[in-house]
Amino acid sequence: xxxxxxxxxxxxxxxxxxxxxxxxxxxxxxxxxxxxxxxxxxxxxxxxxxxxxxxxxxxxxxxxxxxxxxxxxxxxxxxxxxxxxxxxxxxxxxxxxxxxxxxxxxxxxxxxxxxxxxxxxxxxxxxxxxxxxxxxxxxxxxxxxxxxxxxxxxxxxxxxxxxxxxxxxxxxxxxxxxxxxxxxxxxxxxxxxxxxxxxxxxxxxxxxxxxxxxxxxxxxxxxxxxxxxxxxxxxxxxxxxxxxxxxxxxxxxxxxxxxxxxxxxxxxxxxxxxxxxxxxxxxxxxxxxxxxxxxxxxxxxxxxxxxxxxxxxxxxxxxxxxxxxxxxxxxxxxxxxxxxxxxxxxxxxxxxxxxxxxxxxxxxxxxxxxxxxxxxxxxxxxx
Amino acid sequence: xxxxxxxxxxxxxxxxxxxxxxxxxxxxxxxxxxxxxxxxxxxxxxxxxxxxxxxxxxxxxxxxxxxxxxxxxxxxxxxxxxxxxxxxxxxxxxxxxxxxxxxxxxxxxxxxxxxxxxxxxxxxxxxxxxxxxxxxxxxxxxxxxxxxxxxxxxxxxxxxxxxxxxxxxxxxxxxxxxxxxxxxxxxxxxxxxxxxxxxxxxxxxxxxxxxxxxxxxxxxxxxxxxxxxxxxxxxxxxxxxxxxxxxxxxxxxxxxxxxxxxxxxxxxxxxxxxxxxxxxxxxxxxxxxxxxxxxxxxxxxxxxxxxxxxxxxxxxxxxxxxxxxxxxxxxxxxxxxxxxxxxxxxxxxxx
Numbered sequence: 001x002x003x004x005x006x007x008x009x010x011x012x013x014x015x016x017x018x019x020x021x022x023x024x025x026x027x028x029x030x031x032x033x034x035x036x037x038x039x040x041x042x043x044x045x046x047x048x049x050x051x052x053x054x055x056x057x058x059x060x061x062x063x064x065x066x067x068x069x070x071x072x073x074x075x076x077x078x079x080x081x082x083x084x085x086x087x088x089x090x091x092x093x094x095x096x097x098x099x100x101x102x103x104x105x106x107x108x109x110x111x112x113x114x115x116x117x118x119x120x121x122x123x124x125x126x127x128x129x130x131x132x133x134x135x136x137x138x139x140x141x142x143x144x145x146x147x148x149x150x151x152x153x154x155x156x157x158x159x160x161x162x163x164x165x166x167x168x169x170x171x172x173x174x175x176x177x178x179x180x181x182x183x184x185x186x187x188x189x190x191x192x193x194x195x196x197x198x199x200x201x202x203x204x205x206x207x208x209x210x211x212x213x214x215x216x217x218x219x220x221x222x223x224x225x226x227x228x229x230x231x232x233x234x235x236x237x238x239x240x241x242x243x244x245x246x247x248x249x250x251x252x253x254x255x256x257x258x259x260x261x262x263x264x265x266x267x268x269x270x271x272x273x274x275x276x277x278x279x280x281x282x283x284x285x286x287x288x289x290x291x292x293x294x295x296x297x298x299x300x301x302x303x304x305x306x307x308x309x310x311x312x313x314x315x316x317x318x319x320x321x322x323x324x325x326x327x328x329x330x331x332x333x334x335x336x337x338x339x340x341x342x343x344x345x346x347x348x349x350x351x352x353x354x355x356x357x358x359x360x361x362x363x364x365x366x367x368x369x370x371x372x373x374x375x376x377x378x379x380x381x382x383x
Numbered sequence: 384x385x386x387x388x389x390x391x392x393x394x395x396x397x398x399x400x401x402x403x404x405x406x407x408x409x410x411x412x413x414x415x416x417x418x419x420x421x422x423x424x425x426x427x428x429x430x431x432x433x434x435x436x437x438x439x440x441x442x443x444x445x446x447x448x449x450x451x452x453x454x455x456x457x458x459x460x461x462x463x464x465x466x467x468x469x470x471x472x473x474x475x476x477x478x479x480x481x482x483x484x485x486x487x488x489x490x491x492x493x494x495x496x497x498x499x500x501x502x503x504x505x506x507x508x509x510x511x512x513x514x515x516x517x518x519x520x521x522x523x524x525x526x527x528x529x530x531x532x533x534x535x536x537x538x539x540x541x542x543x544x545x546x547x548x549x550x551x552x553x554x555x556x557x558x559x560x561x562x563x564x565x566x567x568x569x570x571x572x573x574x575x576x577x578x579x580x581x582x583x584x585x586x587x588x589x590x591x592x593x594x595x596x597x598x599x600x601x602x603x604x605x606x607x608x609x610x611x612x613x614x615x616x617x618x619x620x621x622x623x624x625x626x627x628x629x630x631x632x633x634x635x636x637x638x639x640x641x642x643x644x645x646x647x648x649x650x651x652x653x654x655x656x657x658x659x660x661x662x663x664x665x666x667x668x669x670x671x672x673x674x675x676x677x678x679x680x681x682x683x684x685x686x687x688x689x690x691x692x693x694x695x696x697x698x699x700x701x702x703x704x705x706x707x708x709x710x711x712x713x714x715x716x717x718x719x720x721x722x723x724x725x726x727x728x729x730x731x732x733x734x
Contacts, residue, residue, distance in 0.1 A: 064733065085529075085533060090525070092525040092526075096523045112423060113423065157530070
């Protein structure tokens, strides 16, 4: 059952590759011209405001819906092929389960519908760890228990790619069926941070054990730091940011200093300004560096993941940033005239050759390596 | 799922494994013969299948009891094949007995007929429409479509298993009703084979309509994605189709025309289905009966139209089974087309 190194991390394998991917529902484009590559073995955060197309992208990658235009491949297979279906697990929004089936029957559903791939021991372990009674009806489970059951179904399938829509479990009882709008209004403090941490820990442990690539969509930005090593930000139905978390953070600088006049200092504005905010006496700007940030009466530090994401979410018109590792390997089928390949300040090919960019890391996933990371180290910031 | 898995598990984890594996072994040991998707579809819809099974058994028992009672009455009064006004010599003097028979049993017989007439719509309403619509409404189709089985195999199982159950139930009911009909149908009860309810409950017709109801319900659910809306649409569609076929039915086969010369008494057998009648002319043309009114100069009018006799278009009783099979064939073909459309919709939507 174990795939070993063939598709493990540090390999050149691709978990998801989307080229010009688009999906239209009636008249509205939920996703448009979406092009990126997710290398295998990463824990990828899929971030974006409500309606950015996160769920649509996951549904396209798992073959739940078919693209209106463009292509997407998962683990080298089409998502809507038997091969693709077998390799991808998708825990959809709201955790749909049959309320009248018992937990044991739901696991049997997984066994019957994934012949040859099902790992009953793995499923029962996850269900047991989540304190989900096997003989309970699914309709009587709590939100956390439902998520455990859904994850048990997903992991026992032994997927190469796990897509998880909305990381935090919904508050309230099962079957309450929170609407999208209501789910979007869950306060940042969330239903129960302990529950979220337990789920995240389970996810990371299982993913590390099996070498599973994980994509999790979330609107709780603070939760993602230390969990994810890859980033995919959607906005307005397009890819805004894609790449290794460290690469993406390393390409940006958070500059804070005293305010003089209405505009940013020219030497700051010379970089690509993602977002600038002014208070009475201070300016705060997140910039994508063009060269190094000149010294001046300001402090330049590396932004945290949350700061960076918030900057991009607050500035929907900021230019997009696709890191080299997120560039599709397959030739693009279609390129729009204004869509320049690569981005200034980032190398086109291979890992970073620039001294001020951190090298591409190929460490194991999971919290341990990442939580130690200090994003405010000032690494490569004010030279 | 190997039992050696316990070795690696902690003591507490082992308990859970034991429970699950026991369950797994029980299932594998043949307690449940169904596997894969068939098991799932059976597990999901076993309640409604159970209701259908119970209704079938109840209907069969009721028909058998009714048949016994009718046969006893008919034998006791020697009224087999006699209608209330009969020209058959051996039926002379049985009119009172036939009337008594009809008073006692006709409503019961019609109850069964109407039940079989409505059964296809009910099957479409309560089995076909919710089959897919409820999944789409609750989002549970995503649970299935993210497993390893594809959408087309899922739809196939979702349609095939209920179709088999419906086929078995309606075939059984149709057969039992056929036996009841042999005893109490046609002349003696006055419910002839060509009556709307009678034709729809005999032979292959109710089976074909039941499968059509299922197909209509499944397609409506797939397209509309709402259970209640698809139930309403299924009911409407089945009512329209069944009404349309009552209008179309006489034209499914060429009628037999019987001509009676002037002065002959125009009389068909009781079990013939009179479709049209009127007068015909010397040149072979047809004149509707309304052309000449009896209270004016009737004879002059007939002469003016060159009427030489009466004709009657009818389907004799020998047309019953050909008509039933033709109609069933068309209905089944429609059901098949709808099912193909459902598969195409599924393939377009989910690949």
